[in-house]
Amino acid sequence: MAKQALYKVVFVNQSQVYELYARQIFQSDLYGFIEIEDYVFGEKSSMIVDPGEEKLKTEFADVKRSFIPLHAIVRIDEVEKEGPVRMTEVKAGSNVTHFPFAPRPMPGPGPGSEHEE
Secondary structure, eight states: OOOOOEEEEEEEETTEEEEEEEEEEEEOSSTTEEEEEEEEOOOTTOSSOOHHHHHHHHHTTTOSEEEEEGGGEEEEEEESSOOOOEEEEOOTTOSOOOOOOOOOOOSSOOTTSTTOO
16 A cells, blocks of 8 residues: 655744644635645644644644635645644744735726716
């Protein structure tokens, strides 16, 4: 039986950098998103409990699939085995940041156009 691929996904969400492991990652049908499924967390038989990992397990306990915006992805690596999952605060002066994103103007008449009422 072929070994199932394992991916380490690092992304930014609300000033936090998430490092998670998953078995399924693919481009979503929702334009501009990556889908992440089948999360992998550390063994439950471990004697040491990491509160950060427990928080992430709780946050993603009932999640079937996540849709992460492309601009929030920092990196995706295919790895041999999982490591600790992490959620760390983005500090001032850090080299991790969101990709610049400027909303597009809405189509239609704008200020100063002849269609303005």
